[in-house]
Amino acid sequence: MDSQIRSSPVAVSTSLSASGIRWDLSDLEPDADQARRDFDELLARSRDFAERRRGTIGSSGAQGLRELLDELDELTQDVSRVHFYATAREHTDAMDAETTDLATLARDRAADLESLLLFVELEWIALDDAEAEALLEADELEPYRHRLRVAREEKPYVLSEGEEQALNARRPAISAWESLHGRELATLTVEFDGGSGPEPHTIDRLLSYIHHRDRDLRLAALDVLYEALDGLADVQASCYDAVVGDRLSVDRLRGIPDAMWPTNQRNELDGEVVETMIRAIEEHYPLGRRWFVRKAEALGLDRLLLADQYAPLGGDRRVEWSEAVAMVDDSLRDFHPRLGDIFRTCLDRGHVDAEPRPGKVGGAYCNSVSKTVLPYVLMNYTDQLRDVITLAHEFGHAVHGTLSLERQSYRSYHTGLALAEVPSTFAQLLAVERLIDLEEDPATRVMLLADRAEGAMASIFRQTVMARFEMQAYAARGEGKGLTRDRLAEMWIEENERYYADSIELPEGYRLGWAYIPHFIHVRFYTYAYAFAHLIAFSLAARYREDPEQFAPAYLDFLASGASKSPRDLLAPLGVDLRDPQTWAHAFAEFDRCVVAAEEAVAELDAA
Ligand SMILES: [Zn+2]
Numbered sequence: 001m002d003s004q005i006r007s008s009p010v011a012v013s014t015s016l017s018a019s020g021i022r023w024d025l026s027d028l029e030p031d032a033d034q035a036r037r038d039f040d041e042l043l044a045r046s047r048d049f050a051e052r053r054r055g056t057i058g059s060s061g062a063q064g065l066r067e068l069l070d071e072l073d074e075l076t077q078d079v080s081r082v083h084f085y086a087t088a089r090e091h092t093d094a095m096d097a098e099t100t101d102l103a104t105l106a107r108d109r110a111a112d113l114e115s116l117l118l119f120v121e122l123e124w125i126a127l128d129d130a131e132a133e134a135l136l137e138a139d140e141l142e143p144y145r146h147r148l149r150v151a152r153e154e155k156p157y158v159l160s161e162g163e164e165q166a167l168n169a170r171r172p173a174i175s176a177w178e179s180l181h182g183r184e185l186a187t188l189t190v191e192f193d194g195g196s197g198p199e200p201h202t203i204d205r206l207l208s209y210i211h212h213r214d215r216d217l218r219l220a221a222l223d224v225l226y227e228a229l230d231g232l233a234d235v236q237a238s239c240y241d242a243v244v245g246d247r248l249s250v251d252r253l254r255g256i257p258d259a260m261w262p263t264n265q266r267n268e269l270d271g272e273v274v275e276t277m278i279r280a281i282e283e284h285y286p287l288g289r290r291w292f293v294r295k296a297e298a299l300g301l302d303r304l305l306l307a308d309q310y311a312p313l314g315g316d317r318r319v320e321w322s323e324a325v326a327m328v329d330d331s332l333r334d335f336h337p338r339l340g341d342i343f344r345t346c347l348d349r350g351h352v353d354a355e356p357r358p359g360k361v362g363g364a365y366c367n368s369v370s371k372t373v374l375p376y377v378l379m380n381y382t383d384q385l386r387d388v389i390t391l392a393h394e395f396g397h398a399v400h401g402t403l404s405l406e407r408q409s410y411r412s413y414h415t416g417l418a419l420a421e422v423p424s425t426f427a428q429l430l431a432v433e434r435l436i437d438l439e440e441d442p443a444t445r446v447m448l449l450a451d452r453a454e455g456a457m458a459s460i461f462r463q464t465v466m467a468r469f470e471m472q473a474y475a476a477r478g479e480g481k482g483l484t485r486d487r488l489a490e491m492w493i494e495e496n497e498r499y500y501a502d503s504i505e506l507p508e509g510y511r512l513g514w515a516y517i518p519h520f521i522h523v524r525f526y527t528y529a530y531a532f533a534h535l536i537a538f539s540l541a542a543r544y545r546e547d548p549e550q551f552a553p554a555y556l557d558f559l560a561s562g563a564s565k566s567p568r569d570l571l572a573p574l575g576v577d578l579r580d581p582q583t584w585a586h587a588f589a590e591f592d593r594c595v596v597a598a599e600e601a602v603a604e605l606d607a608a
Helices: 032-053 061-091 097-117 119-126 129-137 139-157 161-169 170-186 203-211 215-254 263-267 271-283 285-298 323-334 337-348 385-407 417-438 442-478 485-500 508-516 527-544 548-560 566-576 582-608
Strands: 002-004 190-193 197-203 364-367 374-380
Touching: 032 061, 032 097, 032 119, 061 097, 061 139, 061 337, 061 364, 061 374, 119 139, 139 263, 139 442, 161 170, 170 215, 170 566, 190 215, 190 285, 197 203, 203 442, 215 485, 215 508, 263 271, 263 417, 271 285, 271 442, 271 548, 271 582, 285 323, 285 374, 285 385, 285 442, 285 485, 285 582, 323 385, 323 417, 323 508, 337 385, 364 385, 374 385, 385 417, 385 442, 385 548, 417 527, 417 566, 442 485, 442 527, 442 582, 485 508, 485 527, 527 548, 527 566, 548 566
Parallel strands: none
Antiparallel strands: 002 364, 190 197, 364 374
């Protein structure tokens, strides 16, 4: 599932134009009863598959393996369809008893199905190199070749079956630390007066005030947040210490040489490429600082406090759902009619759920279900300009999923996170450019330009600060130092000061800013993928502007190629060479252009 959960900047508004824009899930399943029957049938099919195929991966020849993988591809798509039906209902109707029962069944079944089908990967990895190489050469395996090759990269680090089982058996104990971390955050509520009297506030709701116009409210919300974090920082640090310690111990047993290797492998990026990118980003931290100084002037302040970082500049206006749809349609269609067609078809078939309502999850995501079902998009449309950008972002995922599922096997359609966020960020940049060009109100243009620049800073600079913080944490833990709250606070402040320097004043309470970031617990070094995707999307946007006729068909081919090649090979036809440091310079030129545009618009508005 492609997902980007963003905290919504506004409380739920009274007049919402997207009311009634709800999913029609009938392309997935007619009802819960049929979904239950399908889960039973899938379990039976998977058992039968396992009985027939277990032990044959190395002995059935290229044609036999092809037939096995085709059958598995069908099976996993059916699992994806039924499973997403259960998830989609849970995400939009959490209060319904039938829905929660089905979601519980789906979780149990998913675990059963996974363990039944796991033998395919294990047997494939267990083949010796010569056998595997001979199979990979065969034409029959072309639709699966690249993914099969990538899977074998883990081979040197796989342990004996008994050792793997022992490692698996202590999984629940580690999950308990992860759950505790999440539960502490999810259940934390504090009394806060956001303007309509004191009310219990969750962390997400407190954080949403950083976009508020009222400075006192912004400052007060963050103060209350840090105060609340003080009570749970010891627990959060203990959870993080346990999880990082465990990961490093397992890495040592497996012989994994570098704490970033598992993430880089999943993203199919060389450690060297990632490090070169991160250094280039750090060299450009002054670009962010230049903007913060300019922003302080625009707000009439000597210097920004952390709570002012995302304070709105300029004006804002409401955007009706129908206008948002037209805007995203035009933006995609302008690039290539095929993308506009996919967008319209998804909407017409009821594959978009945009209405905010009780019992529905926050944030936004796109799920590209299978080769026979069009993607489903969930978001919470609150009539804000920012929501138009979210709609474009999610449809960047949807057109990627649709085109790549048309041409690739199911196994080969979905890329690692770093590349998966490229088409969504690119679609978002196209839509923003269009919104800026068409916006007549100068104050609203300023808001859009500032939001674009600050969004890039959040993805590129902030996420890199987080990745560097994690590197410090893994290094310290690897040297046998415990990750206490004070040690984490020191690392956190050090990395943040490298970015902000004296352009933004960090409050004392921000020492605990690491304590509410879930990524650190769930997937190590997850955050750099956002920086990567945003920079690559910037670079692609610049190339598109230079030569739209050449670029658009090559880009469609890139989308349709899915995960059938490495990111390096996928991006090369678009003129992006991941090994060339100039790639990052090119992306930063585009980033700089966005900051300059924002600075100029702010200056014009000040002068007017
Ligand atoms: Zn995304």
